[in-house]
Amino acid sequence: MTTTHPSSRTQDAVLSVRALHKSFTLHSIDGRIVPSLHGVDLDVHTGEHVALAGPSGAGKSSLLRCIYRTYLPDSGSVRLRTAAGPVELTTLGDREMARLRGREFGYVSQFLAAPPRTGPLEVVAATGRRRGLDRAEAREAAAAALHRLNLDETLWDVDCGVLSGGERQRVNLAAGTVEPPRLLLLDEPVSALDPANREAALALIDSLAGQGVAVLAVFHDMDAIRQLASRVVFVADGRIARQGAPAELLEAVA
Numbered sequence: 001m002t003t004t005h006p007s008s009r010t011q012d013a014v015l016s017v018r019a020l021h022k023s024f025t026l027h028s029i030d031g032r033i034v035p036s037l038h039g040v041d042l043d044v045h046t047g048e049h050v051a052l053a054g055p056s057g058a059g060k061s062s063l064l065r066c067i068y069r070t071y072l073p074d075s076g077s078v079r080l081r082t083a084a085g086p087v088e089l090t091t092l093g094d095r096e097m098a099r100l101r102g103r104e105f106g107y108v109s110q111f112l113a114a115p116p117r118t119g120p121l122e123v124v125a126a127t128g129r130r131r132g133l134d135r136a137e138a139r140e141a142a143a144a145a146l147h148r149l150n151l152d153e154t155l156w157d158v159d160c161g162v163l164s165g166g167e168r169q170r171v172n173l174a175a176g177t178v179e180p181p182r183l184l185l186l187d188e189p190v191s192a193l194d195p196a197n198r199e200a201a202l203a204l205i206d207s208l209a210g211q212g213v214a215v216l217a218v219f220h221d222m223d224a225i226r227q228l229a230s231r232v233v234f235v236a237d238g239r240i241a242r243q244g245a246p247a248e249l250l251e252a253v254a
């Protein structure tokens, strides 16, 4: 078991997080401070699949959100290697951040955010277009992703708002992985899926490393971590407690 991963080389990391701190102020409860992250350091490299594990409330989702800047960290650095070179995300302007989110990195949350009266094919194809595909290519790639995740074709033009939780999760994952960016952040991407659909989703996620994508994913499911991860990072109380190969680390915490 290691506390510092041997391949932590900042220079060629796709993602480099340093000394990241985040706390929340609950203004409705006398300004109570809820600590969330305490100085997280993490590198993720091309083709690596890093799984974030740890107890509920440990700070795993907060870490993903601080990287994607859904949450603004209190301090620290989040550096993304882009086509134009390394970019510091914590201080980036909103317009440039929106551009990078479209093309350079993606975040698959547990919840599907789709415009009203929009069907799965359109939602997934729209992400493909933002990632540089033309209209026809985007529809083709979207159809392939939805097929791969076994979403029944009769649902492809149905308002996403009426889909079941598992169907929405598959649409979300299809959108996240279509024409995948260099870094994908996944927050419990298979939590609502039945066994057959879960296997299809895990296979899709597993294929990303071969396409040169770096994946940073939160999983509660230890079997999924064993199946997919090249490294597991165990988060506890807002800190990285341990990290290493899944076989050694999961055995140690079992």
Ligand SMILES: Nc1ncnc2c1ncn2[C@@H]1O[C@H](COP(=O)(O)OP(=O)(O)OP(=O)(O)O)[C@@H](O)[C@H]1O
Binding pocket: 024, 034, 035, 036, 054, 055, 056, 057, 058, 059, 060, 061, 062, 063
């Ligand atoms: N928007 C928020 N406002 C206030 N506190 C928050 C907010 N988001 C997260 N927290 C707090 O930060 C801490 C870490 O939460 P986080 O969701 O990151 O944990 P987690 O490890 O992802 O948990 P889980 O596995 O249950 O999803 C928790 O104490 C949580 O209550």
